Amino acid sequence: MADQPTLLLAKSIVKSFGPTSVLKGFDLSIRSGEVHAFLGGNGAGKSTFIKIISGQHERDGGTLEFAGRELGGSAASLADTGEIAVVNQELALLPHLSVAENIAMPRMHRALGTYSERGARAIAIEALSLIDTQFARQSVGRLVGDLSLHERQLVEIARSLRSGARLLLLDEPTANLTAAETGRLFAVIRKLIAETNLAVLFVSHRMREIRQIADVCTIIRDGKTAVDRASLHAITDREIVDFMGQTVEVDQQSEANADSRSSERDTPGRSSRTGEPIRVQLSDIELDIGPGDIIGLAGAPTGPLTLIEALTGLDHKSHWKITRAGAPVKHRCPSAAARAGVGYISGDRANKGILATLPIVDNLMAAQRIVERKKLARDEEIQRGQNLLDALRIRAGSLWHLPSTLSGGTQQKILVARWLTLKPRLLVLEEPTRGVDIRTKREIYALVRKLANQGTAVVWWSTEYVELVELCDTVLAFDLSGRPTGVLRHTDVNETSLADATGMAA
Ligand SMILES: Nc1ncnc2c1ncn2[C@@H]1O[C@H](COP(=O)(O)OP(=O)(O)OP(=O)(O)O)[C@@H](O)[C@H]1O
Ligand SMILES: [Mg+2]
Numbered sequence: 291m292a293d294q295p296t297l298l299l300a301k302s303i304v305k306s307f308g309p310t311s312v313l314k315g316f317d318l319s320i321r322s323g324e325v326h327a328f329l330g331g332n333g334a335g336k337s338t339f340i341k342i343i344s345g346q347h348e349r350d351g352g353t354l355e356f357a358g359r360e361l362g363g364s365a366a367s368l369a370d371t372g373e374i375a376v377v378n379q380e381l382a383l384l385p386h387l388s389v390a391e392n393i394a395m396p397r398m399h400r401a402l403g404t405y406s407e408r409g410a411r412a413i414a415i416e417a418l419s420l421i422d423t424q425f426a427r428q429s430v431g432r433l434v435g436d437l438s439l440h441e442r443q444l445v446e447i448a449r450s451l452r453s454g455a456r457l458l459l460l461d462e463p464t465a466n467l468t469a470a471e472t473g474r475l476f477a478v479i480r481k482l483i484a485e486t487n488l489a490v491l492f493v494s495h496r497m498r499e500i501r502q503i504a505d506v507c508t509i510i511r512d513g514k515t516a517v518d519r520a521s522l523h524a525i526t527d528r529e530i531v532d533f534m535g536q537t538v539e540v541d542q543q544s545e546a547n548a549d550s551r552s553s554e555r556d557t558p559g560r561s562s563r564t565g566e567p568i569r570v571q572l573s574d575i576e577l578d579i580g581p582g583d584i585i586g587l588a589g590a591p592t593g594p595l596t597l598i599e600a601l602t603g604l605d606h607k608s609h610w611k612i613t614r615a616g617a618p619v620k621h622r623c624p625s626a627a628a629r630a631g632v633g634y635i636s637g638d639r640a641n642k643g644i645l646a647t648l649p650i651v652d653n654l655m656a657a658q659r660i661v662e663r664k665k666l667a668r669d670e671e672i673q674r675g676q677n678l679l680d681a682l683r684i685r686a687g688s689l690w691h692l693p694s695t696l697s698g699g700t701q702q703k704i705l706v707a708r709w710l711t712l713k714p715r716l717l718v719l720e721e722p723t724r725g726v727d728i729r730t731k732r733e734i735y736a737l738v739r740k741l742a743n744q745g746t747a748v749v750w751w752s753t754e755y756v757e758l759v760e761l762c763d764t765v766l767a768f769d770l771s772g773r774p775t776g777v778l779r780h781t782d783v784n785e786t787s788l789a790d791a792t793g794m795a796a
Pocket of ligand 2: 336337338461698699
């Protein structure tokens with residue numbers, strides 16, 4: 291890789307949002323043919339930098355060179371050439387159009403002649419075939435709205451390649467994928483690198499993934515380059531975490547790994563754990579979820595979601611039988627469930643979690659208002675909101691800012707914060723550590739353990755087996771078709787047994 295030319299050279303990039311200074315002279319260089327991991331804690335400025343080089347934000351200072359050309363202040367012109375393409379979490383495809391239309395349309399105005407369906411199809415097949423010929427044939431005629439997130443990502447990548455992309459910016463592309471989908475995405479990336487000499491800038495908070503796919507890394511900390519193009523063979527996990535400034539918590543992690551499962555969960559005041567468990571049943575599977583338990587759900591989304599929907603009042607015609615002390619537990623709707631003490635943190639942060647048009651304080655108080663059926667005096671809400679921000683070390687400019695001014699991981703913390711002071715009887719979490727950095731993960735684990743110790747029963751769905759192994763004493767596993775396959779307990783909860791029980795490799 292060393293002999294490959296530098297494709298992008300960013301020097302001394304500066305960017306502030308009002309009083310918040312995010313990039314303070316940040317440098318990064320990318321070569322053709324490499325997968326470059328871009329690492330840093332939540333709010334470090336990764337997405338901001340990506341938005342600068344993809345033309346979504348203007349920079350305040352610094353220089354950018356792409357393929358030897360100096361780029362002026364406005365990056366928008368660069369994005370328009372199509373050579374730098376970004377695949378965001380919020381995908382930029384039109385759901386009501388077909389895959390062929392989505393791929394062929396953007397550049398149509400440059401071509402002479404009118405739109406032809408056959409022409410579009412041919413263009414799309416050609417672009418998609420760079421990714422996978424079978425996928426090309428299967429997907430070209432389908433509506434984008436009917437595709438999975440993973441398939442839509444592939445379509446976006448195909449579209450950017452067709453537009454002449456030489457640098458692909460992938461900002462947490464795997465955060466919402468299953469392990470199998472991540473594997474397929476990585477295979478596509480490797481194929482493209484080999485065949486087209488593309489460069490990829492890749493953001494992820496999962497160390498294992500980073501090591502699987504990336505060659506080199508750049509680490510950002512406090513708005514500056516902490517590590518510049520380190521080979522991933524030459525840097526340890528420990529060093530990476532140090533450079534990101536997240537050391538302390540990892541010390542806790544190794545301790546936690548060693549003995550937390552047995553000690554932390556058994557020591558807490560037993561008194562808080564009294565009370566009838568909730569019993570969930572489906573065919574021959576039966577599981578009690580008692581106060582203080584942290585129950586993991588493992589497997590592809592379909593299975594765990596059926597149980598989650600039944601528990602949280604989203605599906606009241608569920609096949610799951612849910613009882614407490616022999617009496618059926620049924621919630622008419624999610625707000626009724628919330629008032630009955632069921633907290634729920636959806637995995638779909640953008641659509642079902644964050645209230646995008648309301649300020650941070652309203653986002654923090656949302657659950658409280660539903661449960662208590664009232665709004666507190668403004669002053670009191672602000673006080674409570676501020677306390678939550680402090681408790682979770684959430685960096686926000688002001689409680690009055692919109693959530694869009696927060697980094698992805700910080701938005702996730704807001705969702706968790708909602709339920710903390712309410713001490714729900716049951717808390718259901720879908721992949722709550724999606725997109726959060728290593729330190730914040732530890733914090734969320736600690737907060738959930740604390741709630742459990744105070745008597746909350748916790749149901750935690752994760753596609754990351756390491757996480758289930760660390761947190762849960764009992765895991766309900768589902769196979770790929772969504773059927774529950776069994777309950778694993780204690781020492782049976784390990785990455786191998788989880789992979790076996792779910793049919794999904796870690
Ligand atoms: N539009 C905006 N207005 C105000 N502040 C913003 C805006 N966009 C980002 N910020 C702030 O800039 C900082 C960097 O955010 P950014 O999204 O770049 O972080 P990140 O490294 O991508 O984090 P994460 O890993 O959580 O995604 C954060 O403090 C964030 O609150
Ligand atoms: Mg980000």
